[in-house]
Amino acid sequence: MPRSRAALDDVHLRRSRFLAALAGGDEPELVRVLGWLWDAVAGPVLDGLGLTGPPGDGRPWPRVWWCPSGPLASLPLHAAGHHRTRADPVPRTVIDRVVSSYTPTVRALVHARRPRPAGARGGDRIMVVAMPRTPGRASLPGVRREVRMIDELFGGRFTAFEDPGRDDILGELPAYPWAHFGCHAVSSLDDPSGSRLLLRDHESRPLAITDIVRLRLDRAEFAFLSACSTARAGAALADEAIHLTSSFQLAGYRHVIGTLWKIADRHAVAVAADVYGALARAGTADGAAEALHAATRALRARLADWPSTWAAHIHSGA
Secondary structure (H helix, E strand, C coil): CCCCCCCHHHHHHHHHHHHHHHHHCCHHHHHHHHHHHHHHHHHHHHHHCCCCCCCCCCCCCCEEEECCCHHHHHCCHHHCECHHHCCCCCCCECCCCCEEEECCCHHHHHHHCCCCCCCCCCCCCEEEEECCCCCCCCCCCHHHHHHHHHHHHHHHHEEEEECCCHHHHHHHHHHCCEEEEECEEECCCCCHHHCEEECCCCCCCCEEHHHHHCCCCCCCCEEEEECCCCCCCCCCCCCCCCCHHHHHHHHCCCEEEEECCCCCHHHHHHHHHHHHHHHHHHCCCCCHHHHHHHHHHHHHHHCCCCHHHHCCEEEEEC
């Protein structure tokens, strides 16, 4: 694999610029950082692997797993590129060459690919954690739309838990191969282990990363964290990408979808609808990465100059 041209100091600088641009709504700066991320990191990797364009002729998309650490873990490698070249024969974009996934460690990826237990069938039971209202937080009207959408697609195979507490969810998770969380989340840059999902009792008993990684869910297949910044890595640990999304993978989920930053309610619902629609047609979560890739490309087609909208979601796992 070719050596990247990204010096560590430059990565720190671009990460700071990217986070500041997200906070300030500076889409042109986000576009510039995505171009740099292609030139310095992702482009040399894909060129070195011989992945120079879309598969074509109905062939499946090639897959790449990113295992970033340090400041790179906060940057969207899957969205790197000069997106005005997306229609070129050799596009200088990741998303137009490969389907991207992430993993916190190689060992976690190996575990996500473990053989399924006898009789396991993904999608037979779906837990939907719905928090349209959360103490001390803004309402999330999109949560109810997500619940209706999952009900329409999967009917009697899903169970909605509205306004649950921490212990309710920890006790029920092992019974459901699929889990959808529609709620608020808090990500801590300084203390990643303090990141948490906000349920009814979050002020006294938060559902934290430490609770998730202690689980051992051998039959877990798919988790969709439809919450803000669930894949936002902290800066405290240079060698690991620790966040809520990776914690679900470490707990045993083969496929996890999370977000790198905040995203508007209506766009989050659109992505979830596209992903679940594809999984319902397939009857399995094995195509979760491809489903998210297609949903992201569809959103980019409408909002190419707004990467804060279309680049937020990532897939982690097998």
